[in-house]
Amino acid sequence: MYCVQCGVELQKGVEKCPLCGLRVYHPDLREQPEALPYPRRAEEETVSHGGLLFIVSVLFIIPLLVCLLVDEHLNGRIGWSGVVAFSLLAAYLIICLPLWFRRPNPVIFFPIDVLAALGLCLYLCLAGGGRWFLPFAFPVGGAVLLIVEAVIVLLRYAVGEQRHRALFVIGGAVIAVGGLCVLIEFLLKVSFGIAMRWWSLYPLTVLTLLGLALIVIGACRPLRESLHKKFFI
Numbered sequence: 001m002y003c004v005q006c007g008v009e010l011q012k013g014v015e016k017c018p019l020c021g022l023r024v025y026h027p028d029l030r031e032q033p034e035a036l037p038y039p040r041r042a043e044e045e046t047v048s049h050g051g052l053l054f055i056v057s058v059l060f061i062i063p064l065l066v067c068l069l070v071d072e073h074l075n076g077r078i079g080w081s082g083v084v085a086f087s088l089l090a091a092y093l094i095i096c097l098p099l100w101f102r103r104p105n106p107v108i109f110f111p112i113d114v115l116a117a118l119g120l121c122l123y124l125c126l127a128g129g130g131r132w133f134l135p136f137a138f139p140v141g142g143a144v145l146l147i148v149e150a151v152i153v154l155l156r157y158a159v160g161e162q163r164h165r166a167l168f169v170i171g172g173a174v175i176a177v178g179g180l181c182v183l184i185e186f187l188l189k190v191s192f193g194i195a196m197r198w199w200s201l202y203p204l205t206v207l208t209l210l211g212l213a214l215i216v217i218g219a220c221r222p223l224r225e226s227l228h229k230k231f232f233i
Contacts, residue, residue, distance in 0.1 A: 053099055060092045079127075086123045090116040106152050114145045136191040143183060147176045167218030171211040178207030 002009055003017040003024070016023055064085050071081030093116040098104035118141045125133035154169045185200040217223055 053096065056096055057092070060088050060096070064088050082123060082127060086120045090120045107149070107156065110148060110152060111145060114141055117141065132191050136187045139187060140180075140184060143180050147173055147180065164218045164221075164224055167214045167224075171214030171218065173211075174207050174214065175211035178204035178211070181207075 003020065003022055005022045006017060006020040008017060008019045010017060010024060014024055067081040067084045068078065071077075071079055094113045097112065098109050118137065121137040121141070122133050125131070125137070151169055151173045155166055159165045159169065181200040181203045185196055185198070188194045189196050217227065
């Protein structure tokens with residue numbers, strides 16, 4: 001018996017050609033079903049991360065309580081331990097809370113992350129006796145929430161199978177980020193009295209041109225196909 005591809009003589013019973021690797025077909029032998037490397041029921045089993053998440057939660061709670069007790073014992077009040085407590089709480093909400101769910105929805109959890117960060121900023125502002133939360137942190141955090149949440153919602157529910165629509169969403173978001181830079185510079189002047197040097201116009205110009213380029217690519221099908229052929233995008 002010889003290999004049909006390279007012609008080398010084959011020994012009886014071999015499954016593949018030793019020279020070219022072509023699988024040998026034996027018409028007189030019936031193929032046996034291949035044994036699975038794992039039981040079929042293993043595909044249906046789900047791994048529970050509840051125990052691990054419980055341990056991680058305890059690891060967050062222990063330093064929080066220790067800091068509060070030590071601060072209360074040494075200073076007779078909650079001072080620096082409050083910063084640690086709010087920081088740990090914000091980190092837990094951002095990192096660990098989505099892991100408790102099998103399929104966390106970013107539309108729901110991103111606002112929670114922003115609110116956790118804003119809560120930490122509010123505590124720092126009140127603890128330090130500052131007045132920068134409402135005129136600066138709150139509008140900046142709200143603008144970031146609106147931009148990112150709009151992108152997530154549109155990419156998740158409006159794009160669908162027409163992927164070129166994502167270019168419109170991303171292009172608009174890039175332009176909005178440029179506008180956010182202008183807002184931040186203006187709020188720095190209002191909140192902290194920092195003189196406006198209009199540095200925000202540079203990122204605004206660059207990001208606007210980039211966003212418009214993405215929108216043009218999304219609207220022009222021949223351009224999209226040309227870029228896809230040349231750069232595989």
